[in-house]
Amino acid sequence: MSVPAQDNRRPTRPEPRPGVMAISAYVPGKSHVEGVEKVYKLSSNETPIGPSPLAVAAYQAAGANLQDYPDGSATVLREAIGKATGINPARIICGAGSDELLNLIAHTYVGAGDEAIFSAHGFLVYKIATLSAGGTPIATPETEGLVADVDAMLAAVTPRTKLVFLANPNNPTGTYLPFEEVRRLHAELPPHVLLVLDAAYSEYVRRNDYEAGLELALTAENVIMTRTFSKIHGLAALRIGWAVGSEAVIDALNRVRGPFNMNAPAIAAGAAAILDTAHMETAVAHNDQWLSWLTAEIGALGLKVTPSVGNFLLIHFPETAGRTAPEADAFLNRRGIVLRQVRAYGLPHALRMTVGSEEANRLVVQALSDFLAGAAQ
Known part of the structure; x- marks a missing residue:
């Protein structure tokens, strides 16, 4: 009895339907940095006020x-x-x-x-x-x-x-x-x-x-x-x-x-x-204060900030070597500050920052100032 020739066109394992493998899986904001004990996570637009x-x-x-x-x-x-x-x-x-x-x-x-x-x-x-x-x-x-x-x-x-x-x-x-x-x-x-x-x-x-x-x-x-x-x-x-x-x-x-x-x-x-409307009002008041402060302070460093009405802001970096968004991201990470790279959104020269606690916000501005100062040297 002859053995049928193997049909090479038949799949050898379960295959997803057409189009599934064209999907780029969603990658959440990073939440930790290797070797850094205290991390300020400002990558996922979470409220620093916490829940009610x-x-x-x-x-x-x-x-x-x-x-x-x-x-x-x-x-x-x-x-x-x-x-x-x-x-x-x-x-x-x-x-x-x-x-x-x-x-x-x-x-x-x-x-x-x-x-x-x-x-x-x-x-x-x-x-x-x-x-x-x-x-x-x-x-x-x-x-x-x-x-x-x-x-x-x-x-x-x-x-x-x-x-x-x-x-x-x-x-x-x-x-x-x-x-x-x-x-x-x-x-x-x-x-x-x-x-x-x-x-x-x-x-x-x-x-x-x-x-x-x-x-x-x-x-x-x-x-x-x-x-x-x-x-x-x-x-x-x-x-x-x-x-x-x-x-x-x-x-x-x-x-x-x-x-x-x-x-x-x-x-x-x-x-x-x-x-709990009182809790929401507290969160809004915190955001109003620090969103405007961050926009002004980061803008004063010479970085463009897209005007935002949310609880985050988009910071644009030059394409000049030593001042780019990926380099800024790496510099911030070494200080335990995690922002969001937005290359997947078609914005490779920007980082998105969540409005955080007062401590976190001030640390970001200082770190960006130090990053730009170092790049200028």
Whole structure:
């Protein structure tokens, strides 16, 4: 009996579907430096204020019942968000951070051959979520000030467009679109295109022409706004996010969402945190003080800083040898200061810095001054 010739075209191991291996995995901000005992982590936009004591107490209390499944609808959390914002809880969906919700949106509305649009320096998860859903990511140019360009986004819309992601404010640039521009973007989109307003840093913004997008998400059929508890609320470790949109959009997402996508301690802590307005005001006041101070002090060193409305700032470095962003990063690391390289965002000559504690902020300015002084010698 003859043995069939081996078909060399057949895979010899399980293969991911087409497109998966084209994804560049998301790399979080670095949190330690080899050989350095004390590290000031300013790479992940975490609040130096920490979480609300009420949230910590709720988290600890939930630990007494870890044998029970969590509420699959996160009812307590959705009701607390509704109480704090005036939103009908039925219009709210919660997830394991806004990252999960962004991925849910992509997997619900994007398939093979579909496109999703975002600005050139937009949050990396938009591209990852689109590719993982089998779609094609479309990055559009920004203005010279690193602000999303509404006209460029609209020009990129085709019959294949299903989503437009807009981070407002944007990470990592810290820039924002005035809400009249957001409304113009929405008004000129085809009704079948879903506008995703990522408002992760909205609580920090103090501009009269800014809105997070809540009203638009509640009144338009093709808008959804996402928010997070990782930033102002200081609950990044628990992974809590929420979104609000039309009944039809929320219903579709709930059909894709996992049945227990949030854990019970996170639900309890989030519900307590969003009602602690005093704690949020403390965090905002700290950020207002030190964001402006850092912008002025770093600018005075001769480094360009993109004006930011978030809890971070983008610092630009020369391309001159001895003064580059990677060299500055290495110098800062040796002093235990960790900022975020943003080469993956198409910004190889910049570093993103989180607004930290007073101690950390002053150390960064001194270290940058020493770095530049050494480079000038």
